[in-house]
Amino acid sequence: MxxxxxxxxxxxxxxxxxxxxxxxxxxxxxxxxxxxxxxxxxxxxxxxxxxxxxxxxxxxxxxxxxxxxxxxxxxxxxxxxxxxxLPLDPVARFEVLNWLFFASGHVTHTGLAVMWQVRSRERGEEHSNLKLWQAENARVYSVLERGLEGRKYFSVDYSIADIAAWPWIYRHQLAGISLDKFPNLKNWFERIADRPAVQRGLQVPPRNDAF
Ligand SMILES: N[C@@H](CCC(=O)N[C@@H](CS)C(=O)NCC(=O)O)C(=O)O
CATH class of the missing domain: 3.40.30.10 (Glutaredoxin)
Structure with missing residues (x-):
């Protein structure tokens, strides 16, 4: 288990x-x-x-x-x-791993930095480098946007690369980003949001505040 x-x-x-x-x-x-x-x-x-x-x-x-x-x-x-x-074919596998590492590094760390600073601003603590992190976070979104040009997912099919990035993009509003500027990312985001397993996984473990 x-x-x-x-x-x-x-x-x-x-x-x-x-x-x-x-x-x-x-x-x-x-x-x-x-x-x-x-x-x-x-x-x-x-x-x-x-x-x-x-x-x-x-x-x-x-x-x-x-x-x-x-x-x-x-x-x-x-x-x-x-x-x-996670495909076994080496070309697809390394494409998935490439985007998985990008999501685990850039997407996660810029996301964390912006969230932390937005939350502390809500508590009245200002962070002088919030704007810098927001700009870097937006740059990371534009990388994802380019990666999705002409494709439905980050590799040939839905994979762990998509799962690594999606929960961060789910919170784009909190990060102060509009997906309207990123049409490929927006379509990808909505496509994955429709998956029943994603909807179930979002609620695990259940929490009673909107987050
Ligand atoms: N590199 C870690 C980051 C994990 C992480 O930062 N988790 C946050 C929640 S999203 C956490 O546990 N925060 C509580 C804390 O910092 O004490 C991973 O990808 O798993």
């Missing part, structure tokens, strides 16, 4: 959407990030990074338990375990 330690945030949703897509059995342990549960000793022993998501699979590749704590690595692990959403 796979245990998912998570909260329904952009990074957490990468793992929950993936689990819903591939249909592997799992249980969720909701993490109270507001109470800093992710920094408690018991959790740091599972995930030294003290963040979510994290999965523990008690049936790892050798039959022993295995722990994975980076969302990109979780996507690759689950794709290989399920034999889905």
């Amino acid at each position: 796979i245990t998912l330690y998570s909260k329904a945030t952009s990074n957490g949703r990468k793992a929950s959407i993936m689990l819903e897509e591939v249909g592997l059995e799992y249980v969720v342990r909701a993490m109270a990030l507001d109470k800093k549960e992710q920094k408690e000793n018991w959790y740091l022993q599972i995930n030294p990074n003290g963040r979510i998501p994290c999965i523990v699979d008690d049936q790892g590749p050798n039959g022993d338990p295995v722990t994975i704590f980076e969302s990109g690595a979780i996507l690759i692990y689950l794709a290989e375990k399920a034999g889905q959403l």
